[in-house]
Amino acid sequence: MVRNILNELTARGVRHLIISALFFVVYALCGTAIMLTVLFLIDRHIQGESISFISAAWLLGGLLVLKTISNAIADMSKHFAGFDLVERIREKIILKLKMFSLGFYTNERLGEISTVIHKDVDNMEMVVGHLWTRMSADFIVALILGIGLFCVDWRMGLTMVAILPIALFSLYRGIRSGMKAQEESQNNLADMVSLFVEYVKGIPVLKVFGGKGMFRDRLDHSVSEFGESSKNTSRLAAVSVGRYTFLIELAFALMATIGLWWTWHGELSVFAYLMFIIVSKEFYKPFVNMESHWLNYIKVKDSYGRISHLLDAPIVVNPSQPKTAERFDLSFEGVGFHYEKESFEMKNLTFNVLERTVTALVGSSGSGKTTITNLLLRFWEPQNGSIRIGGIDIREMDYDYLLGKISVVMQNVILFSDTIANNIKVGNRNATQEEIEEAARRAMIHDFIISLPEGYETKIGENGLGLSGGQKQRLSIARAFLKDAPIILLDEITSNVDPVNEYKIQQAMSALIRNRTVLVIAHHLQTIRNANQIIVMDKGQLVENGTHAELEAKGGVYCKLLSMQ
Missing domain, CATH: 1.20.1560.10 (ABC transporter type 1, transmembrane domain)
Structure with a gap:
């Protein structure tokens, strides 16, 4: 010692x-x-x-x-x-x-x-x-x-x-x-x-x-x-x-x-x-x-x-000679994963997400949708198979490089007890004030911020105390704009907001996902009709895959989920 x-x-x-x-x-x-x-x-x-x-x-x-x-x-x-x-x-x-x-x-x-x-x-x-x-x-x-x-x-x-x-x-x-x-x-x-x-x-x-x-x-x-x-x-x-x-x-x-x-x-x-x-x-x-x-x-x-x-606890290990990606398509190849103390198990999961397309993950609670995004972020490591970005195994990439290429916008927004500017700056700590404001404009939150007595220097409480759910979401979207990553992970974020905020969030999201590779966890199936690909999960297994029209024509699990809503 x-x-x-x-x-x-x-x-x-x-x-x-x-x-x-x-x-x-x-x-x-x-x-x-x-x-x-x-x-x-x-x-x-x-x-x-x-x-x-x-x-x-x-x-x-x-x-x-x-x-x-x-x-x-x-x-x-x-x-x-x-x-x-x-x-x-x-x-x-x-x-x-x-x-x-x-x-x-x-x-x-x-x-x-x-x-x-x-x-x-x-x-x-x-x-x-x-x-x-x-x-x-x-x-x-x-x-x-x-x-x-x-x-x-x-x-x-x-x-x-x-x-x-x-x-x-x-x-x-x-x-x-x-x-x-x-x-x-x-x-x-x-x-x-x-x-x-x-x-x-x-x-x-x-x-x-x-x-x-x-x-x-x-x-x-x-x-x-x-x-x-x-x-x-x-x-x-x-x-x-x-x-x-x-x-x-x-x-x-x-x-x-x-x-x-x-x-x-x-x-x-x-x-x-x-x-x-x-x-x-x-x-x-x-x-x-x-x-x-x-x-x-x-x-x-x-x-x-x-x-x-x-x-001394085990960490996510960086490779000795890290690789970088030239393109940003995603592929899950024979991925197998299970949690230590839970019955959930994912076996031989295989699918591809083309670059600059939108892929939606649907399924009942516990089907493995969030697990897929967590594996892509290397929050967990798969026991079998590989996950690739641009043909390169993510385990062969520097971990900070990997995270730098992915923006995350989730339902549960994490905000810090700090100024609004610094909370947006989490997306890019080297951003200028002009870049922060531009990101806020694109996220449809700039007008609200400047209406506050101290504007961007307004301090918010822990986890955004004092802000509505929609305002928190738009701050999270502003972070993603500021980060400008080629891959975006979304957890459908309009399910718990009022109509006004929902409209502004949808406008901001439309601009955010343009020309990016998007993987979205969908809860309201009506919002993903235009997705390039819909992946239906059930108990850790991929059970259906296709567009909205293709899956609707099959009359399978996707149709059952659609009819329930």
């Missing part, structure tokens, strides 16, 4: 880490030097030697200033190193999230991902800011002071460290038992956060259908489990820490008692005895703080495990 975390740091982060540790060493040594200087001055005074108080004041003042400056530099550097690590990990996670298949988001709950991005990544700052800089500096200081004290009197030095191995072994046993309890507590926390997210999102439904009691029981149970596991973790930590602290205090007491005996019998000078009593406190400091370092380590190790699980 330590090596992996170090690899995440940039050269600047490592530099800040080293600077912080070194200045913490200087800070601690300055504190010890101040105490020893005072002790030395007292000893000289007792022995009747003359002392220059001005020189002593200058020395003590200089040490105090150096100590203050060192602490400020060390504290600042440790946070810079910590922020560097957090920034790098968050950046990697954000980039990785884009590379996952849709199946990952089905298996991984959003609450768990949110916990990793926020709580677990923040915990990693603790590694650099507290666990490494402070601990490494404390042990360097302990080593320097330990060598110095052994040089003063090796017998007292041995007495000082006699019980430390026993104490450290005790702590090690406590660490092993505490890590399992902490892991259980963190897993329960992730479950609880996920349920809270689900609860907040589902409050409107729970209120309408009176399901609050059922969900409340699940939530109470999750909170109770987290509470019990947290108590167990705290209980184990308290017992282990208490035992370890007692042994450290016993080590100091043993040294102080034996040293007093030797001093009493003249085998050790008072000055040397007092030096051990004062300086040993700094020597024991890293061992006293081991319990806090241990608690931080457990927390960080558990967090790093979840971060690694996220970063």
Whole structure:
């Protein structure tokens, strides 16, 4: 884990880490030097030697200033190193999230991902800011002071460290038992956060259908489990820490008692005895703080495990030598696919979509229409067969290149809590203001936008809060115009809008699909009469294929669906 975390740091982060540790060493040594200087001055005074108080004041003042400056530099550097690590990990996670298949988001709950991005990544700052800089500096200081004290009197030095191995072994046993309890507590926390997210999102439904009691029981149970596991973790930590602290205090007491005996019998000078009593406190400091370092380590190790699980999850793999398409016809060749935990299965799906034509996918719910579009976008990977654009397998294309050639306009429009301009700009982040406005005009939404008090700079709520369904759809169409991709995937988007918006959307869509390869999921069959091709799906199988007139003449599944409407 330590090596992996170090690899995440940039050269600047490592530099800040080293600077912080070194200045913490200087800070601690300055504190010890101040105490020893005072002790030395007292000893000289007792022995009747003359002392220059001005020189002593200058020395003590200089040490105090150096100590203050060192602490400020060390504290600042440790946070810079910590922020560097957090920034790098968050950046990697954000980039990785884009590379996952849709199946990952089905298996991984959003609450768990949110916990990793926020709580677990923040915990990693603790590694650099507290666990490494402070601990490494404390042990360097302990080593320097330990060598110095052994040089003063090796017998007292041995007495000082006699019980430390026993104490450290005790702590090690406590660490092993505490890590399992902490892991259980963190897993329960992730479950609880996920349920809270689900609860907040589902409050409107729970209120309408009176399901609050059922969900409340699940939530109470999750909170109770987290509470019990947290108590167990705290209980184990308290017992282990208490035992370890007692042994450290016993080590100091043993040294102080034996040293007093030797001093009493003249085998050790008072000055040397007092030096051990004062300086040993700094020597024991890293061992006293081991319990806090241990608690931080457990927390960080558990967090790093979840971060690694996220970063190491399988992604959509790019080919070493990606290919590009010269034309944009589509072909599904013997495609077979099934979900992991569902009965749905697609077998030997084969069809072609000519370039610059419109192909409609129809069928009952669960027949495989959305699965076809998801496979084309590589949200899922087929288990058999291939999907080709312009004769090239999409797995042989760079994934960003593939997505760059496809625009998606679906019923459930995703809008962000940002300005209208930036929401349209999702289609092309390098677009100018003029291009954004032109896309909005073609999507029949420009007049509405400029009627708003702040125009294109108007901020909308999450998922377009404050906009009607038709307005959201037209913003989505504006994105597609701005992207200007040769392939368009449509989920029939006029089924839930009023007549006025439906008319504007149909006008915008007519312009959008012109001279493009279009694959549309159709719900209202009357709207696809003019499609160049209609593919009828049933339980993952292609059962009919042809134009509206051809399928109507067959009197098969398509006719049954048509008559139902």
